[in-house]
Amino acid sequence: MLFQVGGQGARPTFFEMSAAQQLPASLRAALTYSLGVFALRRPFLHNILDYEDEFFALLMAVLESHSLRTTDGSFSESLYGLRRRPVKVAVKRSSPGTESSDKAYDSALRRRQKTLSVVFLVILPYFKSKLQSIYNKEREARLQASLWDQGEVRFDEAGALDQQGETSQAQAESTTREVSHLARLKTNFAALIGVSYPWIHATNEGLSFAYQLLYLLDATKFYGPGLHVLGLHVCRATGQELMDSSSRIARIRNRELERLRGPPWLKTVQRVFLSCMYTTLDYAQTGLIAAVFFFKMMEWWYESAEERMSAPTVYPPPPPPPLPKVAKDGLPLQPDRTLCPLCCQKRNNPSVLSVSGFVFCYSCIFKSVSQHKRCPVTLMPATVEHIRRLFHDL
Template structure:
């Protein structure tokens, strides 16, 4: 890989290869689904607190990345994933003999790093709703035509209804009916126009990115994306001088830091700024690890190893103890729970060797502390769930 990187970057050692840029872009695309997966897992456990965050995940993620990307752009001259791969952004036009990013460059980069992906994600979701989503992509034009016919019929019915309302309003001298009808017609026309032209705009978006990638690979341009071209920024590798400057500067500070003036409030503010800056710096280790862990789990659950583990038969339970005369009677049908006397579901075995429904045995042991059949002492932690009920 290093040989290919040096070969494609030519004589300019500071120019990153296309492989590095693509890897950095793929890592950026993996951040959002990884955090969504973590949020969805905990939202199922604590829906009262996290379900709203899951519903507005794109906006919450954009707000978090706005803080993270601003921190890395201000302190390291590149986005979070760019700094992870050892590259930075530089100005083509120097200001005061320096090509470091200005405040305008930072906010312009944030627009394309955070704002543009958020807008495009919402537009993609809206297009899926108005175009039929996966069914339209699966069934093709037939489904789309049927859906469009349904939309047209609904629009026609709504138009007839509005005409009747307009006629009634005209008789009642209501001037708002005509305005409502115009607004409804404008909404229908806008939706049709969006459904018709958004695929072309989306195609142009991806073609522009691909065009710049190809031109960058063959040294026809120094810009790796059209957005960087608009901002006048290029991607360069971090040099040894950049790393020395980072080491000499020490831990990065957030924008909350201010010169000390002897007051306690200013001291607390600087302490919070240092902690925040240190926490954001820690993300360059924590987030990649979470992404790799997410990808590992995704591979594990799709692999044959996971299926083999699930198909491994559960070892037979220990020999059940002798039932106590005062205990619960054991049904003749071994698929019946002795406690609820119904078909056993979610089976679990007590340390005495008898199998019950998990809610039944857990509640009984938590209240009584004994096995309902043998009346021997049982610890709730000793209850074992069975994933292959024999």
């Protein structure tokens, strides 16, 4: 399944190269999240998550090797219809039936270039991920040491030995020295990574950004420093190249099937195994992308359904409480609601009495409540703490 993004000529656009470069990281994040969800019901999957870097590196090594072998492109590049070509194209030897002036060019990758491509695509990112994890642990240890005002974070050398009564003093001292030496080496190595990794990461990111900027400005044909070191550039695969790659895959597989040795039953088992492996590798690209997409779609579907089921029912707002009744012996209300019931004047510094809800002048209601301990209109018990200042008169 090939996705042609578009553009003219054999040179891919910047967006094609950027999408192809970011696909492995997105695929890893999706696979890790999927395994984490499945591990909630299948605890044995936590063993895979504990070795996440190794598992993903092994998976990508198989996919990248197969993709480079069959399509001369990486896993993500072949998905976007791209392939790798050497900058210096070799000239084929002319066959006896052709004229000497005709030259045939061979743009296929050599075995050395394919091997180095796997190193740059799989092994170097794996070591970078491990260095990143070591750096994060070292930074966390330094942060804890600074928070707790500790010195150098070291291993517990005293607790590393479980000295038994039968062990001699000399053996205990030698074992202690070995453990302390190993712990010191680990500590020094982690400290070295903590100091050097930011510079390594900054250098790598700076070079990558520079190459991408130059590629965007059409100043270089290399999208990254790795391709420049390998002497390869990425281009679009033509229809003839796709047909040639299909025929080349068929020839390689027929040759591998012809090399099978052993009794008939063993050949049958080997042929079935190779057929299953070929089918798995052929549909690995579309299978992984489709599986992750299907999983995310089902997760979104069930999460939205659960949210709808667990969402609280929206009820209409309750009606306001009824107005308090005016007491027979209380002050009568003025027809004009902007007047204070106590002084019968325009309200100054309006304040409400929370027990009844009526609004008075602050000085009037403060004096009345302080003296009578009740609302002057409803005669409900009240104190000065029930007086609330209003910032605008209604």
